[in-house]
Structures are given as C-alpha cells and as structure tokens.
Amino acid sequence: MTEKVTIADVARLAGVSRQTVSNALNSPDVVREETRQRVLRAVEELGYRVNQAARQMRTGRSRLIAIRIEPDRDGINGSVLDRFLHGLTESAARSGYRVLLYTADDDQAEVDTFEDLLGAYEPDAFVLTSTHHGDLRTAWLLDHKVPFVTFGRPWSADSASASHAWVDVDGAAGTAAATRHLLDAGHRVIGFLGWPSGSGVGDDRREGWARTLAAAGVDPAGLSRATSDGVADGEKAAHDLLRSDLGVTALVCVSDSLALGALHAARSPGLAWQPGRGPGGGAAERPVAVIGFDDTPVAKAVGLTSLSQPLAQAAAHCVALLTTLLDGQADPGEPPANVLLEPSLVVRQSA
Amino acid sequence: MTEKVTIADVARLAGVSRQTVSNALNSPDVVREETRQRVLRAVEELGYRVNQAARQMRTGRSRLIAIRIEPDRDGINGSVLDRFLHGLTESAARSGYRVLLYTADDDQAEVDTFEDLLGAYEPDAFVLTSTHHGDLRTAWLLDHKVPFVTFGRPWSADSASASHAWVDVDGAAGTAAATRHLLDAGHRVIGFLGWPSGSGVGDDRREGWARTLAAAGVDPAGLSRATSDGVADGEKAAHDLLRSDLGVTALVCVSDSLALGALHAARSPGLAWQPGRGPGGGAAERPVAVIGFDDTPVAKAVGLTSLSQPLAQAAAHCVALLTTLLDGQADPGEPPANVLLEPSLVVRQSA
DNA sequence: CAGTTTATTTTGATCGATCTAATCATGCCT
DNA sequence: AGGCATGATTAGATCGATCAAAATAAACTG
Secondary structure: OOOOOOHHHHHHHHOOOHHHHHHHHHOHHHOOHHHHHHHHHHHHHHOOOOOHHHHHHHHOOOOEEEEEOOOOOOOOOHHHHHHHHHHHHHHHHHOOOEEEEEOOOOHHHHHHHHHHHHHHOOOOEEEEOOOOOOOHHHHHHHHOOOOEEEEOOOOOHHHHHOOOEEEEEOHHHHHHHHHHHHHHOOOOOEEEEEOOOOOHHHHHHHHHHHHHHHHOOOOOOOOEEEOOOOHHHHHHHHHHHHHOOOOOOEEEEOOHHHHHHHHHHHHOOOOOOOOOOOOOOOOOOOOOEEEEEOOOHHHHHHOOEEEEOOHHHHHHHHHHHHHHHHOOOOOOOOOOOEEEEOOEEEOOOOO | OOOOOOHHHHHHHHOOOHHHHHHHHHOHHHOOHHHHHHHHHHHHHHOOOOOHHHHHHHHOOOOEEEEEOOOOOOOOOHHHHHHHHHHHHHHHHHOOOEEEEEOOOOHHHHHHHHHHHHHHOOOOEEEEOOOOOOOHHHHHHHHOOOOEEEEOOOOOHHHHHOOOEEEEEOHHHHHHHHHHHHHHOOOOOEEEEEOOOOOHHHHHHHHHHHHHHHHOOOOOOOOEEEOOOOHHHHHHHHHHHHHOOOOOOEEEEOOHHHHHHHHHHHHOOOOOOOOOOOOOOOOOOOOOEEEEEOOOHHHHHHOOEEEEOOHHHHHHHHHHHHHHHHOOOOOOOOOOOEEEEOOEEEOOOOO
C-alpha cells in the first residue's frame, strides 16, 4: 500500500491550515492566488488524493453511480449493455464519478438492493436499464427522492408526467431508416419481424417500419409477424412470412437474434435465396434482404446489416443528466430533461 | 432518501451502548446471547445498515473490489469478460463486497488508475484480466502490497516465483478434449488454427491439441496455422490449410472468431462441405468439422461447437481467493493459491 | 483615523463507525 | 471473605475530510 497522505500533511508542507487546503481544492475563489499555488504544489509533491470515505461522511456524497449488470439473457444482445457500461464508466470517470455494480433477479430484488446500497455505500445516483411498463423501480426511487436516470424511455401510460430524466435511442427512427434503405434498393414488399405488442421498445420499432412503408404507398397490414426473441423463433416466423404469397423480398427485424433466424430462413431451400435462378423480372430472384437491430458482434460476424445504437453517446448523456441533477443545477420547476438519439445503419452484405 | 439510521439509534432502542451494537454485529461471541438478540431485533426494526464510509474510516477496509472493464476489442469475444463480470458481481455480493469499475487504455494508464483509486476509494483488492508477458500491473501491485488476483495465469518467465494468486481456465485441457471428441468421431488429420506463438493463452491451447493428436499417433507437424484474431483472418488461414493436400477433415480453433472464419472457408465452394455427395468411405466426404473456443453468443447462433469457459465458477474462485487474502487467512509462508478450471465442450452442428 | 466592510485564514465541532482501555459483574478458589 | 481471573458492557478517542463560525489582515469610507 502507498503510505497515506492526508490533508493535514499537505497543510503542514504548504504552511497553512487544513481548511485552507480544502478550500484551495474545492473553492479556489476564496483563497488568495498565491496561497492556492503553494497548496497545489504541496498536493503535487506529496501525491495527495482526497479520501472519499472521509469526504462522504461530511458531505453525504459518495461520487458513486450504481448500475445493475444483467445476466446476458439471450446472450446475443447482451453485449449491448456491456458496451453501454464501458461508455458509462468512461464518462463517469471524466466527471469524477465511479461506477458500482450490482445484480438483481427481478424488480423487487432490485428495490431491495437499492435499500442495501443506499444504507451502506450511499451511491449518489442510479442508472436503470431495461425499463418497462409499470416499473416498480422508478416509482420507488422517485418516492425516496433518489436521483436517477434511465437508459430507455418511461413506457408506462403515466409517462405524461415525464417524471424522471431519461436517455433513449429512437428505435422508430432506426427502423424507418432501415426501411428507407430497402425502398431505395428497389424493394417494395418489406416485412417486419417483431416481438409481441406490449413491449414499448418493440412497438416503437415496428411503428417506424409501418410508418415508412405506408408513406411509400405500401400497406403494412399483414406484413408483420410477432414472436419471442430467439434465433429459432425468428427462423420460424420468417419462414411463415416468406412462404405466404405476399411477395416479401426484404425483412426488417426488431433484433439481431430474429434477423439471424430470418437469414437462415431466407437461405433455406424452397425460398427466395437463389442467386442465379435467372430471369423473371422484379426483385423476386434477388436474395431476401434482412436488416437487424443492435449491431451485435454476431451481425458483424455473419455480415448482417444492422442498426447500431450510439451507446457511448447515450452513456455520456446519462452522466451529463445526472451531474446536472446532482449539482443542483436542475431547475425544480422544469420537467426532467431527456435525450433521444438516432441509431445508425451499418450496411453489410445482408441488405 | 431514506432517513438515516445510525448505530446510535439502534443502541438507544436496544438500551445498550453503541459499542455493544457494534460487537453484536461484528463479534457476536463477546456479547451475551440475550443482549445480542435484543440488538438484532432493534436492527431489524429500524432497518439499520452499517455505513461503509464510516466503517472504512476506522478500519481502512472499503469492501470494494475494483476491476477494469475493457472496450470489447474484437467484439466477438467481448462477452466473455461481460459474463465473468456478472459472476464476479454476484459472488462478491455474497461475500459482502461490491464491484467498482474503471477503464484504462494501457498498462501504464491502469497503474495510474491504481494510484487514483487507492487514494480515493481505497478498494480492498483488484481483479486483473488479460494478463500478459512482463505485466507492469502485477509488478506494481506486488510492489505496493495491494491484494489482487488475476483471471489468467502469470505467463511471464518468472512465473516460477508464483508470486500471486490466480484463477485460470485450462486451455490445453479444452483443446485436448475437443481433439479427442474429433478423434472419437473418426477424424484423424485434425488441423489447428491459432494465434502467433508468444501469447501464453494461444500457445497453451495449441499444446493441448498437439499433445492429444500425437498421442493418437498423428504427427501434428504442419497441421497448424497461426494468424491474428478475426473472422477474415481465420477464413484465409483455414483456406490455406484445407487447400493443402494433407487431408485435413477437422479444425480445432483457438477462438470463435477464427472458427467462424474456418466455417466460412469450409463451406465455400471447392472444399469439403458437400453433405449429400454419397458414399466413398472414410471421413473425406463429410463436411469439415470445426470447433471454436469461448462459446460466445456467435457460436450458439451459428451452431458452432465450442469450448465453454466456466466463467461464473472462475469468478467465484477469484472472490474466494481474495477473501482469504483479505481476511488474513492466507499463510504468509505458503505460496499464493491458484485454481485451474476445465472448460467444457458444447457440441453443436459444426462438429 | 476610528469604524466598517471585505478578503483570507484558522479553530473547533462533526459525520458514523470501531479501537482501546476502563468499568462493572460474576464465579471460583483457597 | 478476600483475591482474581473471566465475562460483559461502556466511555472516550479516532479515522480524514468539510462545515460553521471565529479570528486576523487588508481595504475602504466619510
């Protein structure tokens, strides 16, 4: 261990009192410039670093941000949170915060963890991911006046109250861009593989596709299938959609998992994937185009065109919102701020 | 925020002194059983939780474990660290520790972060990943007597000194199992796709393959190719190896990235992948079998047989080693403990 | 130039826990 | 009964920072 350097050591070396050292560091404007320099030199020389625990005792601020790390459920989409976490750690560090991890199996367990953490480590704020309808967690945090930001919009019906800060990626804008990309490539009958309606994220993404298709004069009705997330599920649903005689030549998918399944389906025998079949006119003899969502490593590996979320940016915005909350910059009258980012289309072989 | 409950509140309710409350919680054996019960009841009733900052000030222990979160370099293998991190967070929590994240771009930056963190948050220990030859970090930590464990063996020449605790997965055992699996399936000429020699991990994995093949009476010489990690690299190397007239019918790969490339190569025109070619005896007309390493989501998605690392277990062992280090259980005379775990083969379509 | 205001620095108390050492009970032995 | 370990509990000091308020120095005002 490095020998401990306290504020008293610095004070002694600089020939001032402890409080002046504290002021030089935290309220530079109340200290005479010359003194400040002297203190800073002493700090430098001794390699002094403020002890968070001691500071926290007095100020009640820990400079910790807590976030839950989820077991990578599907696995395929797991890396999204991972990348977000990396961005969060980096942005937080830049603002003088550190990231504390915890796990929880469900909402209730997470709320219990809130109590534990707040009692023991007193994190200054939480970042919540995977927000959903009627989220217990946001209610609890609001109720206890604990600062937090969610990565994900509040999907609940009472979102009108817009009661907390959030950052999200505009899924609809993403699928709209994907659909436009396909239209530009000459596709007309573009299908959608999504999740059962009810999940905010899924519905939002479907909406972008439907809106864009309709704007191009194609009725989206009947061109959409809903299934749970998973490669096999995606393959089945894609099969179903492609086998119908609607003439679907391209698919926009709500996730890379489903898109991967769709790719399998598209290339399986009996379906459109027959590059050299010959004439016939129209898009029919081209391979079925597929676009996924999240730009996971899998997408890159198999050449799947996909929508990439600006996760590092999202994380940076989360930290920015939190710091304004914590530094009391936030106007109590103002409604909480929020940020909506656009995903970008990463074009690969699949579309 | 929840109203703060301090040890004094508990003491008052239980009708004892602060110190007795502290003893009841930390040294139950010095307190009379009846008193202990009374205290615990008070703790329960008030929902008391010890304040880490205050405790840390007195004891110098933060109950924090710090670990670096890496930017998922290749992406495809990134989820390995992610899963390890989840396991670590869970195991740590079970032992009363929390996980603190940080980032760093290189070894030197990481050492700087050590200083920062130790000065400010005083984590009790570090967990290092991606250990490599002549690691600056381990040297620094040893030098400053900061407790740590590495997930990964010390590969340096001076490992003879076995100077720190570590947990690792036995790569050679994994590739040996994979090779045996292929031999059992009737393959004889089994190739290996690896990284350039010099990386401990890569050499270790190659060794397991070579040893097993030799034991089966097949000379591994010339059956191995080395390349940097990446799908395209893997495809090129696999092509090269398969095109040679050595009669390679199966490939063991050092990573899923390379294996994925190998799969592409194996299925490209002109090579062995011709499922229904008909009779002819021997392994030749079977598709080239491929086995990867790490069992990433990609492997699952594309049906790649792969070696799965017991990451949750590895994380649990890391925590276990740390707690013995920290609780002073470790015998100063004894060399640091270490654990070597076996990966398991997840069999899918590719082999 | 006394009387204030303003700028700068210092002293003492405090956050909530644990450590050390002292105090108060008990039981046991001779 | 006195002397003494042993057991159980408590009072006071302490960790390292910041807050609040006091003290000192410098500047200004009429």
